[in-house]
Amino acid sequence: MSKRNWVVVASVFTSACFGFAALTGAVLATGCEKKKPDGSSSGMAGAGDKGPAMPGITATEIKIGQTMPYSGPASAYGAIGTTEKAYFQMINDKGGINGRKITLMSLDDSYQPPKTVEQTRKLVENEGVAFVFGSVGTACNTAVQKYLNEKKVPQLFVATGADKWADPEHFPWTIGWQPSYRTEARIYARYLLKEKPAAKVCVLYQNDDLGKDYIAGLKDIFGDQYDKMVLEKASYEATDPTVDSQVMTLQAKGCDTLITAAIPKFGAQVIRKVFDTGWKPLHIMSNVAVSITAGLKPAGLDKSVGIITGGYLKDPNDPNMANDPGIKDYRAFMKQYEASLPGIDPGDTNALYAYGVSMTLVNVLTKCGNDLSRENIMKQAASLSKFVVPVAIQGTELTTSATDFRVFSQLQLSRFNGTNFEPFGDVLSAD
Amino acid sequence: MSTVGEAATTTAGTANGAITGTTTGTRRLGGRWLGVLALLVIALVLPFLLSGYRIFQLTQITVYAVAILGLNLLTGFSGQISLGNGAFSAVGAYASSILMIKLGLPYWATPPLAGALCFVAGYLFGHPAARLEGLYLALATFALSIVMPQVLKLDTLEPWTGGTQGVYVTKPVSLLPELISDDQWLYFFCLAVAIVMFVVAWNIVRGRTGRALVALRDHPIGAGAMGIDTVSYKSVAFGVSAMYTGIAGSLGALVAGFISPDSFTYLLSIQFLVGGVVGGIASIFGTLVGAVFIELVPDLANKISESAPWAIYGVLLIVCMMMMPWGAAGLVHSARAWLARRSTRRTRS
Numbered sequence: 001m002s003k004r005n006w007v008v009v010a011s012v013f014t015s016a017c018f019g020f021a022a023l024t025g026a027v028l029a030t031g032c033e034k035k036k037p038d039g040s041s042s043g044m045a046g047a048g049d050k051g052p053a054m055p056g057i058t059a060t061e062i063k064i065g066q067t068m069p070y071s072g073p074a075s076a077y078g079a080i081g082t083t084e085k086a087y088f089q090m091i092n093d094k095g096g097i098n099g100r101k102i103t104l105m106s107l108d109d110s111y112q113p114p115k116t117v118e119q120t121r122k123l124v125e126n127e128g129v130a131f132v133f134g135s136v137g138t139a140c141n142t143a144v145q146k147y148l149n150e151k152k153v154p155q156l157f158v159a160t161g162a163d164k165w166a167d168p169e170h171f172p173w174t175i176g177w178q179p180s181y182r183t184e185a186r187i188y189a190r191y192l193l194k195e196k197p198a199a200k201v202c203v204l205y206q207n208d209d210l211g212k213d214y215i216a217g218l219k220d221i222f223g224d225q226y227d228k229m230v231l232e233k234a235s236y237e238a239t240d241p242t243v244d245s246q247v248m249t250l251q252a253k254g255c256d257t258l259i260t261a262a263i264p265k266f267g268a269q270v271i272r273k274v275f276d277t278g279w280k281p282l283h284i285m286s287n288v289a290v291s292i293t294a295g296l297k298p299a300g301l302d303k304s305v306g307i308i309t310g311g312y313l314k315d316p317n318d319p320n321m322a323n324d325p326g327i328k329d330y331r332a333f334m335k336q337y338e339a340s341l342p343g344i345d346p347g348d349t350n351a352l353y354a355y356g357v358s359m360t361l362v363n364v365l366t367k368c369g370n371d372l373s374r375e376n377i378m379k380q381a382a383s384l385s386k387f388v389v390p391v392a393i394q395g396t397e398l399t400t401s402a403t404d405f406r407v408f409s410q411l412q413l414s415r416f417n418g419t420n421f422e423p424f425g426d427v428l429s430a431d
Numbered sequence: 432m433s434t435v436g437e438a439a440t441t442t443a444g445t446a447n448g449a450i451t452g453t454t455t456g457t458r459r460l461g462g463r464w465l466g467v468l469a470l471l472v473i474a475l476v477l478p479f480l481l482s483g484y485r486i487f488q489l490t491q492i493t494v495y496a497v498a499i500l501g502l503n504l505l506t507g508f509s510g511q512i513s514l515g516n517g518a519f520s521a522v523g524a525y526a527s528s529i530l531m532i533k534l535g536l537p538y539w540a541t542p543p544l545a546g547a548l549c550f551v552a553g554y555l556f557g558h559p560a561a562r563l564e565g566l567y568l569a570l571a572t573f574a575l576s577i578v579m580p581q582v583l584k585l586d587t588l589e590p591w592t593g594g595t596q597g598v599y600v601t602k603p604v605s606l607l608p609e610l611i612s613d614d615q616w617l618y619f620f621c622l623a624v625a626i627v628m629f630v631v632a633w634n635i636v637r638g639r640t641g642r643a644l645v646a647l648r649d650h651p652i653g654a655g656a657m658g659i660d661t662v663s664y665k666s667v668a669f670g671v672s673a674m675y676t677g678i679a680g681s682l683g684a685l686v687a688g689f690i691s692p693d694s695f696t697y698l699l700s701i702q703f704l705v706g707g708v709v710g711g712i713a714s715i716f717g718t719l720v721g722a723v724f725i726e727l728v729p730d731l732a733n734k735i736s737e738s739a740p741w742a743i744y745g746v747l748l749i750v751c752m753m754m755m756p757w758g759a760a761g762l763v764h765s766a767r768a769w770l771a772r773r774s775t776r777r778t779r780s
Contacts (some may be wrong), residue, residue, distance in 0.1 A: 034769065070740075071740075071741055072696070106737075108729075108731065108740060110698065111693060112693060112694060112696065112698065112699075113597065113687065113689055113690070113691050113693055113694045114686075114687040114689075114694050115685065117687045117688065117689065118487065118491065121483070121484045121487055122484050124484075125482060125483050125484040126482065126484050126485075137693070138595075138596070139595070139596070139597050139691040139692075139693045139694075140693070142596065142597060142691070143597070143687065143688070143689040144689075146599060146688065146689075146706065147688065153490070156627065207584075208584065208588065208594075208595045209594075209595050209596060237581070237584075342738075412545065
């Protein structure tokens, strides 16, 4: 064979290699997708009913999906997905929901919105899931909200505290779960108007959607009194090293009430600085900041006495809760499924959160009965009626309607006594 | 095409210095065209065989390929390491979203403008950075990709960037809905842009600029002595690289339909680097392999083990690097050299 021919052969080999790379992609792609484009064909009602199309549902299975930051900057939230999977394992072990087992496909998106889009499309178009449940992250959920609403795929109980999820008018297929930061701030404002109407309020907030939702909540309730009541506000970036100077500025304004909308790291700094300067304001602090292990202990428990916050879940670390039936069940579950929950501590509020939200989902699916169409699932999620989550604060009930998608809208205020948070007053509502 | 030009490409392409040297430019070119043709056919046919989500992945691969190409031009050809290309991708993505939303430009007009803006940004960054070398440059560029998400969150920029909440980018709609779905339309648009970018890269590398860049990489002092303006060439390399990445960012925004500061963390820059190295950092067509790798392998790893996908990913990456230390392109060149040696022996005997 001539030299020339060899060269052609070699070149064809080269191109074949690249072709192979592309084809591997294609094969990888088609290998597992022969079935269900968009779940429409496979998902006809289980036992051959003539009901509406039910993607992701068979006679024995309810297939659902979610995206989770198992890797990347927010990987601490990965505990939520792991706990949810274990929870559905428990439900399946007990016989499932109306004879159907729940399969949760929990995919990693590294907290990167483009990856969330990709994984969510995979779940909906390739895996044919019935709906998306409890995906984590404000930006990540925002990235797929339009897509899921256009496809009419329920986006249930998203795990973010932003306020925008309760918008049934524009996004009837999206619903949140936890109280939004705005709801929380409204409740603090209500409390102040009632207990301390002449308060001179200073606000310290994180400069992102968390902090901005707080300001909006205060404005909701204070209304035209806002400018009179709030003497000064100061903000910080989540990347700032300290907030000492902001605390000094606020103190100099002569406020007698401080509202801190922060994450634990800064919560601790504020507590310490306020204590050290001898300023003794009525200190209300955001629920996310008052984790005893991450916020109060680093600041000093003695310096944290008197801090007020609003909560919606029971505190699993509170010794008074040791005999609470909800917390006892929760701890029993965490113990029984320990093997599926590597490295997750029962005291981790993420796990408690996952337990509560999964329980809500199971309630919704049970209410659906045999009509597990996307329409009915969404309808049932939007018609919770006084549902009680046993790990939520005593007295809170979940109620939703077609026009009100706020699932948790009640909080219980509590005050730190040096060892744990002591609830006081009634359960307060944001409205 | 001159033989000198061909030789320069080969040196650049092989990276390990395995130059076959037995053929003339024209004959080699014939084989290459065959390969390119085969690839084109695959690229044109695939979207009609795949489902919407797979087309979406294919589009992502195309976009990643353009971004990795930008990194290869910089790191592979001019020898400057960049861990900051994700930042240029952000600039491109936000630029095109602002052009579309605030100025009402159509989507197809935005990638070139975003690219031009990124060229300027890259050039301006590259000018001072040209004094830095190796690890120092890597750190300086890494700083760029760490800073970018925070810049995007700035209050003053919020009217344009949407702050932490991000912005929706309207996805292009197919003009021939009966024949081509929206997903396919977007894919073909990205493919067309990618083809243009590859042709441009091919010409840059084979021309005067490419030779100057390779000379800079291999022997900066020698290159200087030969009259190559090192600072200006290095800055241009940065500009071109930023332009490619910016165009990829602008396409990526269309593909995802949404951008936010969290879309452009430093992980993105590292992904580009992984893709570049896996494909062959000084190769043009290796970028395709790199893009396929970063798009599909994390998924594959997830299938193998759900509990430790990143460990699997790491193992696969290490295996790749051990089996083909010069990337996919290096492997192809070694195979080609081996075949050529055999053929010479045969003809002799």
